[in-house]
Amino acid sequence: xxxxxxxxxxxxxxxxxxxxxxxxxxxxxxxxxxxxxxxxxxxxxxxxxxxxxxxxxxxxxxxxxxxxxxxxxxxxxxxxxxxxxxxxxxxxxxxxxxxxxxxxxxxxxxxxxxxxxxxxxxxxxxxxxxxxxxxxxxxxxxxxxxxxxxxxxxxxxxxxxxxxxxxxxxxxxxxxxxxxxxxxxxxxxxxxxxxxxxxxxxxxxxxxxxxxxxxxxxxxxxxxxx
Numbered sequence: 596x597x598x599x600x601x602x603x604x605x606x607x608x609x610x611x612x613x614x615x616x617x618x619x620x621x622x623x624x625x626x627x628x629x630x631x632x633x634x635x636x637x638x639x640x641x642x643x644x645x646x647x648x649x650x651x652x653x654x655x656x657x658x659x660x661x662x663x664x665x666x667x668x669x670x671x672x673x674x675x676x677x678x679x680x681x682x683x684x685x686x687x688x689x690x691x692x693x694x695x696x697x698x699x700x701x702x703x704x705x706x707x708x709x710x711x712x713x714x715x716x717x718x719x720x721x722x723x724x725x726x727x728x729x730x731x732x733x734x735x736x737x738x739x740x741x742x743x744x745x746x747x748x749x750x751x752x753x754x755x756x757x758x759x760x761x762x763x764x765x766x767x768x769x770x771x772x773x774x775x776x777x778x779x780x781x782x783x784x785x786x787x788x789x790x791x792x793x794x795x796x797x798x799x800x801x802x803x804x805x806x807x808x809x810x811x812x813x814x815x816x817x818x819x820x821x
Contacts, residue, residue: 607650607651608651610647611647611648611651614641614643614644614647618636618640621634621636622637622667625667625670629670631670634667638673641663644660648660654690654691654693654696655693655695655696658684658687658688658693659684659696659699661681661683661684661687662680662684662696662699664680665678665680665681665684665703666703674707678703678704681703681704681707682700684699685697685701692732694730694731695727695731695732695735695738697724697727698724698731698741701723701727701742705717705721705723705745705746708720709721714749714753717749718746718753722746724742727742736769737773737777739765740769740770740773743762743765743769744766744785747759747763751792759793763786763789763790766786767790770785771786
């Protein structure tokens, strides 16, 4: 019996590995060309891969596959399913203490809610993503920066300056840490863009002081008549 179960597990690993290779190839093809054929193939293979990853107890990989599937489904006019898969990924993260999954899933759910006009719900989900990013088990600064970016962009659109100002400074620190660790120059470039945007908004919102003029024009004298 144990030999039979070991054989089944080895088959599962083999099938999952094949699906992973082909789904990755189609994902790259879709990202490069936007081809619907690549998107369909990717979605079908990932949908087969997800239950296998759960069976193999590879929960982080399973949640990441769910999020990747969610990213592609809108292009196949399956947008409602994308939100469902993000929620499933979030549930997997919560069940297994994987804050990386909660972070990515909440970002997906938050941006979807914002796109559909559910602003308060979207902002709250993006705030949850940021909290999860701080707790990420991989201790990667990239998660904090990735979570901050959509939240800052959304707050700029709602003119929530009191909330966005400290987040821009925080993004700058996260970008610096990521740049030092990974050499990602784009991270710091985006930080400069946010800082410039904040400066522009603050200039527009701050009332300008203008000195009162002390000289007054006297009314024209009436001509004296006798």
